[in-house]
Structure formats: structure tokens, C-alpha cells
Amino acid sequence: MNTLELRSVAVRGAGGNLLFRPVTLTVAAGAVTTIMGASGVGKSTLINFIGGHLPADFEAEGQVVLNGHDVTRLPAEARRIGILFQDALLFPHLSVGDNLAFGLAAHVRGRVARRAAVAAALDQAGLAGFADRDPATLSGGQRARVALMRTLLAEPLALLLDEPFARLDPDRRADLRAFVFGHVRDRGVPVLMVSHDPDDARAAGGPVVTL
Amino acid sequence: MRTTEGRTLRLLVLGLVAVGLVFPIMAGLWETGRAAFGLLPAIGAEQPTLAPWREFMTLPGAGTSVALTLWTGVASTALSLAFALGIAGAVHGRVRAGRMAQVLTPFLAAPHAAMAIGTAFLIAPSGWVVRLLSPWATGWTLPPDIETVQDRFGVALILGLMLKEVPFLLLVTLSALTQLPVRAQVAAGKAMGYAPGAIWARVIVPQVYSMIRLPVFVALSFALSVVDMALILGPTTPPTLAVAMTRWFLSADTGLILPASAAAMALAALAACCVALWIGAERLVACVGRARLRRGNRGLPASPALRLAAAGGLALLALGAGTLLSLALWSVAWRWSFPRALPESWSLAAWTRPGAGWGNALEQTLVLAVATTALSLALAIAWLEGEDRAGMRRARWAEALIYLPLLVPQAAFLFGLSVVLLRLGLSGGLTAVIWGQMLFVFPYVMLALSDPWRALDRRMDRAAAALGAGPWRRLLAVKLPILLRPVLTAAAIGFAVSVAQYLPTLFLGAGRVSTLTTEAVTLASGSDRRVTAVYATMQSTLPLAAYGIAMALPAALHRRRRAMSGHLA
Structure with a gap:
């Protein structure tokens, strides 16, 4: 079974001071663990460390273990840990379809098969026929859904959510939460979310850790 | 990791x-x-000696060349900086930065040599400016006998350098300004009763200057050692140090290479001295500026310095445009006798x-x-x-x-x-x-x-x-x-x-x-x-x-x- 484990993970800032107490936790497949904390406490830094994106001016200790393998020293692209940010961060020079094709795992071969996989993902996101659209013409909610599909097409073994609903209108938030959590539960990947919104944690329905 | x-x-x-x-x-x-x-074995010079320096100093006009270099280099840089900062103050918030960059592009893109040639075409006694004004305003029917290009004070050279340096420093200044909360600071200054020009000089310029200091030194170093522009617009007998040095290096007489090398080292030392003097001047200006600032003088409401800079900027813009235009015009002119404003026949x-x-x-x-x-x-x-x-x-x-x-x-x-x-x-x-x-x-x-x-x-x-x-x-x-x-x-x-x-x-x-x-x-x-x-x-x-x-x-x-x-x- 897929699991994501953090073993005594701690990050030091530029001054050498610890950003938060060392974190040890295990996220089971299909479960969503929420890490809560005030802004500025280092939630995004923790996410960056787990994903392999930590800038050089931070120092980190502890291990990130994915399905029993220590991935702490692997580069980000080899970890197979997907990440969703506050912003969708769709590549502005590519169409919606090409954004998804960028994410789609390389083992799906052949132009027809890859096109079909992209079309299927758009369909699941309720965006059928959007393949040729410019990402800049999509609404915030549509972009967020494309970003999730792009991440899932890469077939991650674990998923990190960095306040993915914070930038959305409150009335859209509930829809998107249901969309995101529904999809990740179906895939059976462990999900770690950081947020400062208690509603996010409630909707996730998993364990809550406070930094 | x-x-x-x-x-x-x-x-x-x-x-x-x-x-x-x-x-x-x-x-x-x-x-x-x-x-x-x-020491230059290639021409058989193998004994360390001070002779090249003595030779350099006794070459005709060496002293004047040094003085000319100092004057044209420092004056063109100081004037260019003053204009760039003033124009930035006058246009900031009124003209979009992107639009301004577009206007400046032709002047940034044009090589120094082309700009110099165009300037000469424009301001020479038989140039376009005189032609446009003659004979109705000047009464001249022949090109006047005035030294407007290659003048002994280097005014034409300073002007030519400014045509290139003002756009460069202006662009650098405008891009530095985007990193400062200019609007809020100007508003805060106005709320305390300061005139726009006074706010610009006392609040914005000190911040922006520290960000554009290196480009200013680049402009200074360039102005001191420029050769192509100085050949075309600068004084000739004697020319600036960089031009004189180049002539000696390229002269048929290889014996001049050693004193030319001494001149090149003198130029490097001169540039280092200029930068040191400039840094001293920065301190002095900062000191005087702070003393004035403490007096709380609100400045003249009309901000004459900003208006002067804006007017000067427009004049430079017109001159630059005229420069590029005169190049194109002369390349297709055939018969063009003085003092006609336009060619009589084209080819x-x-x-x-x-x-x-x-x-x-x-x-x-x-x-x-x-x-x-x-x-x-x-x-x-x-x-x-x-x-x-x-x-x-x-x-x-x-x-x-x-x-x-x-x-x-x-x-x-x-x-x-x-x-x-x-x-x-x-x-x-x-x-x-x-x-x-x-x-x-x-x-x-x-x-x-x-x-x-x-x-x-x-x-x-x-x-x-x-x-x-x-x-x-x-x-x-x-x-x-x-x-x-x-x-x-x-x-x-x-x-x-x-x-x-x-x-x-x-x-x-x-x-x-x-x-x-x-x-x-x-x-x-x-x-x-x-x-x-x-x-x-x-x-x-x-x-x-x-x-x-x-x-x-x-x-x-x-x-x-x-x-x-x-x-x-």
C-alpha cells in the first residue's frame, strides 16, 4: 500500500533557527492529513522540503519515506510526489490540452492514446472540449481543476496540497474541495495538505496536525 | 543537499x-x-625602462589630450546623469514605462559611430540645422566659418555622448524606479507640502541613485575611453587621449607603440582617479543635500529643474531623431547645394x-x-x-x-x-x-x-x-x-x-x-x-x-x- 511518512522532519531558516518542532507522521493511502498553522510558520517550506523543492538557504533534517523508500536525497522530478499550489500555475505558453500532455506519464505511448488520456481527464474535470483553449481564458475554478488533472496524469505516489483553495471565492471552494478530495480518494494516494482554514481540514476528514 | x-x-x-x-x-x-x-619582445624591446612614459609626456599635445579626456568624460557623464534623473522625474507617472522604452529604442539601438556621423551631418556649418535656418534667419548663403564639429572644447563630442548616454541612463533609472514605491512616497511628500521637484530630488533620487551607480560608472568609463565618436566629433589637434593613443598604436612607426602603451596605462589610471573623484563628489552632494533637507525648504511649486530637464529631454529627443533622419536623407541625396533645406535631386x-x-x-x-x-x-x-x-x-x-x-x-x-x-x-x-x-x-x-x-x-x-x-x-x-x-x-x-x-x-x-x-x-x-x-x-x-x-x-x-x-x- 502507498504510504507517505515523515520522520523527525525539521527545517532551519537562514539564521539557523528551527522553523517548527520536528514532525513525525504517517499518511495512509487514500487518506488526507491536514497540517494546520498560522501563516509564516513554515507550512509551505515543509511542503517544499517533502517535494524536493527546498531553496539552498534552508537546511533540513529528517527523512521523507515514500512506500518504504527514503526519497529525501532524490531530486524533485524523481520522487513522484505531486504538488498543487495556491495558484494553478498552468504553463502560460501551452494550451490546456498541452498542459495536461506535459503532465501525462511517459509510459502512455502513441499520439492517439495520449490524446485520448488528455480528453478523458478533461471530461472528468467537466471541461470536455477545452483542449485547445488558452489557460488565461479559464476561470479560477476551471484552472484549479486543470491543475489537479495535470498532477494526477503524472501518476504521483503521493500528493501535496499547499493551501489549494485559498485563492478561490468562498462559494466555489466547497465545489472544488469535493472535486479534489473525491478524485484523490479514488486514486488511493496518500495526501498531505497544509492550510490555515479549519473548513479545509473538516472537508478533508482526516487527521489534523498543528505545526 | x-x-x-x-x-x-x-x-x-x-x-x-x-x-x-x-x-x-x-x-x-x-x-x-x-x-x-x-617590454615588448615582438618589436625587440626587452629592457625595462621608463623611457616610454617620458616619450608619451613629451609627445605634442599629450597634456592637452589628458585635460580634454577628463573634461569631455566627466562633463558628458554628469550632464547625462542630471538629464536622465530630471527627465525621469518629469515623465514618471505620466508616461507608461513600456511606451518610454519604445521611444528610447532607436537611440539605444543606434551605434555610437552612426550617431556621431549623424550629429556631424546635423550640426556642421554646412549641416542640416544651418540649412534649415538659412538664409531666411541667418542670412548665410555660404556655410559659415564656425567651429561646430570637432571644436577645441569638445562640446560636439559631449553632445554626441549625451545622445547615447541619456537614453541609456534614463532606461536604467526607469527600470530601477519600478522597484520603489514612488507613487506612495510622492503622495506622502506632497501631503507635507513639498513641491514635486523637491520630493524628487530629496526622496526619490537618493534611493534610485544607489541602484544605478554601476551603470553610471560604466557610462563614465566609456566616455573616457571612447574612440569612434571622439574621432568624428572630438577635437583633432590634439585629440582626446584615447584617440591619440589609438593613432600611435596604429602608426607605421612601431617606435610609437611603447609610448602608446604608456598612454593606455595613463588612461586606465585616469579612469580610476575619475571614479574615485566621482565617489568623493557623491559624498559631498549627499552631505549638502541632507543639510538642505534638514532645513525643511519645500521647494518652488513650479519645479523649474524638472521643467528644464523635460525641455532638455525633448530637445535631445529631437536632436537624436534629426540625427538618424539626416543619415537616411544624405544617403539618398544627389544634388544638394547650400543652403537648401532639402536635396534638389534624389538618387x-x-x-x-x-x-x-x-x-x-x-x-x-x-x-x-x-x-x-x-x-x-x-x-x-x-x-x-x-x-x-x-x-x-x-x-x-x-x-x-x-x-x-x-x-x-x-x-x-x-x-x-x-x-x-x-x-x-x-x-x-x-x-x-x-x-x-x-x-x-x-x-x-x-x-x-x-x-x-x-x-x-x-x-x-x-x-x-x-x-x-x-x-x-x-x-x-x-x-x-x-x-x-x-x-x-x-x-x-x-x-x-x-x-x-x-x-x-x-x-x-x-x-x-x-x-x-x-x-x-x-x-x-x-x-x-x-x-x-x-x-x-x-x-x-x-x-x-x-x-x-x-x-x-x-x-x-x-x-x-x-x-x-x-x-x-
């Missing part, structure tokens, strides 16, 4: 910069310095005459520009990508390294460099000239690309990595396409810098490589304005075309991508 990433790339870049950029400057200074003390003969011979110069210019720009761009991208992969910010010494070739006066090390290249067997070929030009092209490309590169959202790169894309795929498929516009703009700047190079082409090409610029400068001393105008027009059109492509290509490629149409930063 992550610092090991991309280590090979960073070591490669560091090695290339050390061997390609730092070594030629250091070795060039060293060889010039040795020759200044009588393309100067362009199409078989003996015009610009084809070869154009080809060499293009080969050099494309090669230096491509190499500089590749090195700049490798450098920035290396920084990204290490996740590190640029160290101060690395920033200084980029500026080094622009801060050391080029006249001081180019001769020594040609000696080094001769020993390496590279002298006189395209390779040598490409290498020499890159010393000046690379810094500008690097400086143009650094800010937009850093402005790219780092999370874009992380998102691509989380999708499994390795570093090279992220660079080629995500970063470079998103940064296409700034990359092409940096390339256009590099192209323009390469086309404008005069001294590196002259010294390192050993007279065997002739470009539009070297030909234009040679022709400028001749009598046929039409042929000169053809070369100068082509010389300023090429960079402009490069800028045009840099603007049109991203717009065409990304016409269906809304987020890519504007500026990213």
Missing part, C-alpha cells in the same frame, strides 16, 4: 567566464603595462554603385553579431540556469565579474590583448574579433536577462519538477518558452552592442576584419557624405531590425496566449 545539483554546469560556466572574460582583460592589462615599461546611386562595397562589410558585421550574440546568450542562460539549480542568489563578486569588462576602460587592455592573441596564433581572424566583442556583448546580454529571469515564478519550475520533468526538460519546455520575449530582447541588445563595436574589431582584427562600423568611421573623415551615410544608415538599421524581430516574434508565436502578450515582470 540541493547545492550539488547542477554543479557541473556551474563549474563549466565559471571556467568559461574565467578563461573567456577575466583572463583576456587581466592578460591584456598586463601586456599593455609591460609594454608601457619597455539611390550611393547604395547601388558597384564600388560601394558594403556587401562584404555587411556580411562580416552579420557574422560577428550573430556569433557573439548566440555565444553570449548561451553563456548567460547557462549561468542563470546554474544559479536556479543551486537555488542560490548571485554573490556580489559574481555581479562584479559581469560588470568588469564594462568598468575597465577598453582602450587600456585591447592592445595588450592583441599581443596575447598574437602569441596564441589567433590574431587577425574572426575568432579573435568574436572573442574581443564578447567581452562587451556578454555583460549587456547578462544584465538584460537577469531581472526577467528572476521574476519568473519559481513555483512554475517546481510544478514542472513535481510532474516528473527533469532539469533540461524544465529549461527547454517551460522556462525558455515562457521567457521568450526577454530572451529575444537580450539577444537584440547583444546584437546592437556587437554591431556598434569599433575598437575591439580594429585592434583584434589587425585591420583584416572590416565591419560597417569600422568602414563608416574611416569614411567619416573623407569627403563623400553620401557613401558615409549609406554605411551609417545600414549600421543603425540592423540593430533596429533586431529589436523589431524581438518584439514581433513572441507576439506572433504567442498570439493565442493572453498571458504571454504583455511583459511578464
Whole structure:
């Protein structure tokens, strides 16, 4: 079974001071663990460390273990840990379809098969026929859904959510939460979310850790 | 942990910069310095001696040359800075930064030599300005006998330098201003009853100046060692030190090489002294400024200094436009007797005459520009990508390294460099000239690309990595396409810098490589304005075309991508 484990993970800032107490936790497949904390406490830094994106001016200790393998020293692209940010961060020079094709795992071969996989993902996101659209013409909610599909097409073994609903209108938030959590539960990947919104944690329905 | 990433790339870049950029400057200074003390085995000089210095000081006009260099270099830089800061104050908040950059582009793109030739066409006694005013306003029916170009006080040279330096410093200032909360600070100042000009001088300028200090030193060093512009617009007997030195170096009498080397070292020392004096002047101005500020004087409500700068800016703009226009006009003029305002007959003969011979110069210019720009761009991208992969910010010494070739006066090390290249067997070929030009092209490309590169959202790169894309795929498929516009703009700047190079082409090409610029400068001393105008027009059109492509290509490629149409930063 897929699991994501953090073993005594701690990050030091530029001054050498610890950003938060060392974190040890295990996220089971299909479960969503929420890490809560005030802004500025280092939630995004923790996410960056787990994903392999930590800038050089931070120092980190502890291990990130994915399905029993220590991935702490692997580069980000080899970890197979997907990440969703506050912003969708769709590549502005590519169409919606090409954004998804960028994410789609390389083992799906052949132009027809890859096109079909992209079309299927758009369909699941309720965006059928959007393949040729410019990402800049999509609404915030549509972009967020494309970003999730792009991440899932890469077939991650674990998923990190960095306040993915914070930038959305409150009335859209509930829809998107249901969309995101529904999809990740179906895939059976462990999900770690950081947020400062208690509603996010409630909707996730998993364990809550406070930094 | 992550610092090991991309280590090979960073070591490669560091090695290339050390061997390609730092070594030629250091070795060039060293060889010039040795020759200044009588050591140049190539011409049989093997005894260390002070004789070259004595010779240099007794050469006719040496003292006047030094004084002229000091005067034109410092005056043109100080005036350009004052105008740039004043114009920025007058236009800020009224003209969009992008619009302003477009207006400045032709002046930034035009090579110094072309600008100098155009200025001469414009302000010479038989130039366009006098023609437009004669005889109805001046009464002249023959060109007047006044020294307006190559005047002994260097006024024409200072004017020509200002036509290039004011746009450069203005652009740098406007881009620095975007990093300051100018609007809020001006509002706060106005609320305390200060006049706009007083707020600009007391609040904004001190902040912005510290950000544009290095470009100011670049302008100063350039003005002190400029050769092409000084040949065309500067005084002749005696000329500025850089021109005199170049003449001695290239003279048939090899005995003049040693005193010329002493002159080159004197120029380097002069530049160092000027920078030191400038820093002293900065302190003094800051001190006086703070004392005035403490008195709480609110300034004149009409802000006369800003108005003066705006008027001066408009005048310079008109002069610059007239300069470029007069080049084009003269290249197609046939009969044009004084004092008519426009030619009586037109002809393309100067362009199409078989003996015009610009084809070869154009080809060499293009080969050099494309090669230096491509190499500089590749090195700049490798450098920035290396920084990204290490996740590190640029160290101060690395920033200084980029500026080094622009801060050391080029006249001081180019001769020594040609000696080094001769020993390496590279002298006189395209390779040598490409290498020499890159010393000046690379810094500008690097400086143009650094800010937009850093402005790219780092999370874009992380998102691509989380999708499994390795570093090279992220660079080629995500970063470079998103940064296409700034990359092409940096390339256009590099192209323009390469086309404008005069001294590196002259010294390192050993007279065997002739470009539009070297030909234009040679022709400028001749009598046929039409042929000169053809070369100068082509010389300023090429960079402009490069800028045009840099603007049109991203717009065409990304016409269906809304987020890519504007500026990213």
C-alpha cells in the first residue's frame, strides 16, 4: 500500500533557527492529513522540503519515506510526489490540452492514446472540449481543476496540497474541495495538505496536525 | 543537499567566464603595462625602462589630450546623469514605462559611430540645422566659418555622448524606479507640502541613485575611453587621449607603440582617479543635500529643474531623431547645394554603385553579431540556469565579474590583448574579433536577462519538477518558452552592442576584419557624405531590425496566449 511518512522532519531558516518542532507522521493511502498553522510558520517550506523543492538557504533534517523508500536525497522530478499550489500555475505558453500532455506519464505511448488520456481527464474535470483553449481564458475554478488533472496524469505516489483553495471565492471552494478530495480518494494516494482554514481540514476528514 | 545539483554546469560556466572574460582583460592589462615599461619582445624591446612614459609626456599635445579626456568624460557623464534623473522625474507617472522604452529604442539601438556621423551631418556649418535656418534667419548663403564639429572644447563630442548616454541612463533609472514605491512616497511628500521637484530630488533620487551607480560608472568609463565618436566629433589637434593613443598604436612607426602603451596605462589610471573623484563628489552632494533637507525648504511649486530637464529631454529627443533622419536623407541625396533645406535631386546611386562595397562589410558585421550574440546568450542562460539549480542568489563578486569588462576602460587592455592573441596564433581572424566583442556583448546580454529571469515564478519550475520533468526538460519546455520575449530582447541588445563595436574589431582584427562600423568611421573623415551615410544608415538599421524581430516574434508565436502578450515582470 502507498504510504507517505515523515520522520523527525525539521527545517532551519537562514539564521539557523528551527522553523517548527520536528514532525513525525504517517499518511495512509487514500487518506488526507491536514497540517494546520498560522501563516509564516513554515507550512509551505515543509511542503517544499517533502517535494524536493527546498531553496539552498534552508537546511533540513529528517527523512521523507515514500512506500518504504527514503526519497529525501532524490531530486524533485524523481520522487513522484505531486504538488498543487495556491495558484494553478498552468504553463502560460501551452494550451490546456498541452498542459495536461506535459503532465501525462511517459509510459502512455502513441499520439492517439495520449490524446485520448488528455480528453478523458478533461471530461472528468467537466471541461470536455477545452483542449485547445488558452489557460488565461479559464476561470479560477476551471484552472484549479486543470491543475489537479495535470498532477494526477503524472501518476504521483503521493500528493501535496499547499493551501489549494485559498485563492478561490468562498462559494466555489466547497465545489472544488469535493472535486479534489473525491478524485484523490479514488486514486488511493496518500495526501498531505497544509492550510490555515479549519473548513479545509473538516472537508478533508482526516487527521489534523498543528505545526 | 540541493547545492550539488547542477554543479557541473556551474563549474563549466565559471571556467568559461574565467578563461573567456577575466583572463583576456587581466592578460591584456598586463601586456599593455609591460609594454608601457619597455617590454615588448615582438618589436625587440626587452629592457625595462621608463623611457616610454617620458616619450608619451613629451609627445605634442599629450597634456592637452589628458585635460580634454577628463573634461569631455566627466562633463558628458554628469550632464547625462542630471538629464536622465530630471527627465525621469518629469515623465514618471505620466508616461507608461513600456511606451518610454519604445521611444528610447532607436537611440539605444543606434551605434555610437552612426550617431556621431549623424550629429556631424546635423550640426556642421554646412549641416542640416544651418540649412534649415538659412538664409531666411541667418542670412548665410555660404556655410559659415564656425567651429561646430570637432571644436577645441569638445562640446560636439559631449553632445554626441549625451545622445547615447541619456537614453541609456534614463532606461536604467526607469527600470530601477519600478522597484520603489514612488507613487506612495510622492503622495506622502506632497501631503507635507513639498513641491514635486523637491520630493524628487530629496526622496526619490537618493534611493534610485544607489541602484544605478554601476551603470553610471560604466557610462563614465566609456566616455573616457571612447574612440569612434571622439574621432568624428572630438577635437583633432590634439585629440582626446584615447584617440591619440589609438593613432600611435596604429602608426607605421612601431617606435610609437611603447609610448602608446604608456598612454593606455595613463588612461586606465585616469579612469580610476575619475571614479574615485566621482565617489568623493557623491559624498559631498549627499552631505549638502541632507543639510538642505534638514532645513525643511519645500521647494518652488513650479519645479523649474524638472521643467528644464523635460525641455532638455525633448530637445535631445529631437536632436537624436534629426540625427538618424539626416543619415537616411544624405544617403539618398544627389544634388544638394547650400543652403537648401532639402536635396534638389534624389538618387539611390550611393547604395547601388558597384564600388560601394558594403556587401562584404555587411556580411562580416552579420557574422560577428550573430556569433557573439548566440555565444553570449548561451553563456548567460547557462549561468542563470546554474544559479536556479543551486537555488542560490548571485554573490556580489559574481555581479562584479559581469560588470568588469564594462568598468575597465577598453582602450587600456585591447592592445595588450592583441599581443596575447598574437602569441596564441589567433590574431587577425574572426575568432579573435568574436572573442574581443564578447567581452562587451556578454555583460549587456547578462544584465538584460537577469531581472526577467528572476521574476519568473519559481513555483512554475517546481510544478514542472513535481510532474516528473527533469532539469533540461524544465529549461527547454517551460522556462525558455515562457521567457521568450526577454530572451529575444537580450539577444537584440547583444546584437546592437556587437554591431556598434569599433575598437575591439580594429585592434583584434589587425585591420583584416572590416565591419560597417569600422568602414563608416574611416569614411567619416573623407569627403563623400553620401557613401558615409549609406554605411551609417545600414549600421543603425540592423540593430533596429533586431529589436523589431524581438518584439514581433513572441507576439506572433504567442498570439493565442493572453498571458504571454504583455511583459511578464
